[in-house]
Amino acid sequence: MLKRLGDSIISKLGIGSRKNYMAVRNGQSGVEHCPSGTLGVPEPFMASLIDRELLNDHFMPIGGNRVHFYTPFEKLAILAVHQALQQANIDAAAPQVQFILSTTKGNIGLLEQPEHPYGPQRVHLWQSARLLAQFFGNSNEPLVVSNACISGLCAQIQADRLLALGQHSVAVVVGAEVLSKFIISGFQSFKALSPTRCRPFDAARDGLNLGEGAACIVYQRREADCPMAPGEMRLSGGAIRNDANHISGPSRTGEGLYNAITAVRGGHSEPPAFISAHGTATPYNDEMEAIALSRAGLLSAPTFSLKPHFGHTLGAAGVLETVISMHALADGVALGSWGAEHLGVSHKVNITPEMRPAQGATFLKLMSGFGGSNAAIAVSTSPNTTNTSQPCE
Amino acid sequence: MRIASHCRITPNRCLANGQPVPVQRSERPYLTDLYHSLSMGYPKFFKMDNLCKAGVLAAELVLRGSSVDGLTPRHDVAVVGLNSSSSLDADLQHLQHLHPDSYFPSPAVFVYTLANIVTGEIAIRHKILGESSFYVIPEFSAHQMAKVIATTLSDANINCLLCGWIEVLGQELDVLMMLIDRLNGPAPTAQNINSLYNER
Missing domain, CATH: 3.40.47.10 (Thiolase/Chalcone synthase)
Structure with missing residues (x-):
């Protein structure tokens, strides 16, 4: 951790x-x-x-x-x-x-x-x-x-x-x-x-x-059992999974992304505060992501993509979009997703152009890419900012 | 944890578990001859760039006779590659398509300008649904490989790992592929990895 x-x-x-x-x-x-x-x-x-x-x-x-x-x-x-x-x-x-x-x-x-x-x-x-x-x-x-x-x-x-x-x-x-x-x-x-x-x-x-x-x-x-200080932000889990399907096309079943999400969430059924999607806006990627989110039972979680603001920054994207999402989690908001006016994927992803309040202490950040690769991480913050327990050193 | 099997490919030579793999030589490139000698029946091979060809052949050799049979989807297997020049060999091919007088970028070439495509090709061939990752380091380092093996196997869902040094650039060809599992046997220590790399 x-x-x-x-x-x-x-x-x-x-x-x-x-x-x-x-x-x-x-x-x-x-x-x-x-x-x-x-x-x-x-x-x-x-x-x-x-x-x-x-x-x-x-x-x-x-x-x-x-x-x-x-x-x-x-x-x-x-x-x-x-x-x-x-x-x-x-x-x-x-x-x-x-x-x-x-x-x-x-x-x-x-x-x-x-x-x-x-x-x-x-x-x-x-x-x-x-x-x-x-x-x-x-x-x-x-x-x-x-x-x-x-x-x-x-x-x-x-x-x-x-x-x-x-x-x-x-x-x-x-x-x-x-x-x-x-x-x-x-x-x-x-x-x-x-x-x-x-x-x-x-x-x-x-x-x-x-x-x-x-x-x-x-x-x-940080050790997992070490209590969080107020406002602390933690990388609490991550997984990388391959689709074993195609080197340049997303999987039709969202296999790798679904597997990455379930590996990160383990037995957790509590929905995340929000999902910071890969959301490249190619027809196939977003559809694949919607399928994976549906299979993972996460369609109700507020979801957004940051690509309309930064473009796809490739090797920088996973870090950059995690940082923005950490700031959103700290503020208790799910960011708006520009351009998502009329949902165009086959599953009802919870995405809106407007920013919304978000409940919860953890977000998921998802990414998929060439080579059939997919990754998911979970980032958590202190659920209660008045936490007075001593942070460990 | 043990190195269950391994394979070494250098220009004009291939060793599987220390034994030379017989290759019928022809006018064709060595990797093509090696492909034919393995009777893989995998025509997709010919679409690949040299980095992928080298990685796929090495994976084929270490997985022969293993429980990773290419038929059963394997969620518990990972593929991790390392090298020094990333996909520079394919990058130079793509560059040739970018000359202002003959500007024809091709998706079939461009797709190989990512080093991790080789891990994807291996995953497809053997139905590997676990982790796939690629790291770039200055030169072969048994120490770095041992570290990457330890970190990848810290994912409790992964029982079996294909870990390969796959360096391909022009005429340069330097591959050490290992199959690591959680059984008892020769451990993937830097010392053991080094001795496999230096096998001749």
């Missing part, structure tokens, strides 16, 4: 998790029309992109003259970790701290620029992870989780399991993704992108939007 010590989000919507959370509550979206030629992509597309100049401006105060040494991807990840560490108040260089990086493609965009100054090793994900850990003076070999779209949940699950082995007590889990012609052209070839802002679970949904972002959660190991 892990306790959150600090978190952060960097996206088009701003820097800082609170800022991003409030932007979602206010209905803002970073998804914009990107004309033909953006990032060298011949066709226009919709995406949430982070301005590189702005990124440098924010990086300068912490990275100084190294602003040109690091790639945009690395700067994004460093900034996210820096922000989360300020809340966490730990020494990131300490030997008991383990860095875990979640990303699908890292610096892959460098392949398109043969003249880039970063050296041939820089396309390797482990190289970025090493530079990241080294920036904070940490000399443990970092771990890269690259499990397609579910990576950000897998990174948190793996953090929990690694810390349980006992060698480390703190994990810095960071998810980051930048977009490039490489990634966008691929999703275009799949005809997976919507020409408008994406509408998860809506009858008119016609594809996903991509997004750039980074998010970090600093976690500390």
Whole structure:
């Protein structure tokens, strides 16, 4: 079991998790029309992109003259970790701290620029992870989780399991993704992108939007029997399950996602406060998720997708969407799901465009992705914020 | 916990449980010859990129004669892969389709630009419904593999784990696949994993 010590989000919507959370509550979206030629992509597309100049401006105060040494991807990840560490108040260089990086493609965009100054090793994900850990003076070999779209949940699950082995007590889990012609052209070839802002679970949904972002959660190991302090946020469980069905198409029965959900919930019948869905807004994903939720008996739980605000941030998504959901749980609300006006899936998922109050101390975060992979985590907070029991150290 | 079976694939050579696998060589790539020598009858193999081909062949060898028969869905089996260059081999293929003068990105190529697709291909072939995960580390490390095995088996629902180092880039081919279960036998320690990796 892990306790959150600090978190952060960097996206088009701003820097800082609170800022991003409030932007979602206010209905803002970073998804914009990107004309033909953006990032060298011949066709226009919709995406949430982070301005590189702005990124440098924010990086300068912490990275100084190294602003040109690091790639945009690395700067994004460093900034996210820096922000989360300020809340966490730990020494990131300490030997008991383990860095875990979640990303699908890292610096892959460098392949398109043969003249880039970063050296041939820089396309390797482990190289970025090493530079990241080294920036904070940490000399443990970092771990890269690259499990397609579910990576950000897998990174948190793996953090929990690694810390349980006992060698480390703190994990810095960071998810980051930048977009490039490489990634966008691929999703275009799949005809997976919507020409408008994406509408998860809506009858008119016609594809996903991509997004750039980074998010970090600093976690500390906690024993399960250790009482929660007021406002504490805990990763209380997680599971990863494969569909064994198709490498690029969601399962028609929601098999893997259903199995991940039941593994996380165990014998619990109490409904979660809300479900933070994957909700990419592709016709097949959302339908598959609805089937899995129906099979798991969770259709009554308030559900939302964050994709209309950030786009699908790929390897960052699992961390980023968990952070937003933690803030919603703390406020006792299920966020609205933009665009879900007319339910367009075969089971009655409890989803509305409006934000609603949420009862309960636990939420589920779900993700599914290429390779038939699915993951679910449960995050809990103190059910009673006036809890006076001594927290354990 | 024990290493129930293992397999090693390097350029032009394949060992299953330490014994050389006889391969009828031809003009075709080594992995294609190895596929034919295993009489798998799995035409989907030819659609795969080299990372998936290598992983699927290695999984085939370690699972032969095991209780994972490819017919019964197995919720208690996990597939975990590790390597150094992720899907860079397929990434370079996709890149060739992005040249401004001949811009034809293909979904059949793009889908393989994710390292974890190999775990999905193995899961499909053997009806594995447990965990599938992929990790990227700088180089082969028996120590890291032992850790990943321990963490994956901390999921009480998982009884059996296919864990593979699957590194494929250009002519480079370096695979160690192991089947780990919860019975007694040679434990998946860093030392034991290292000696399997160094088998010749």
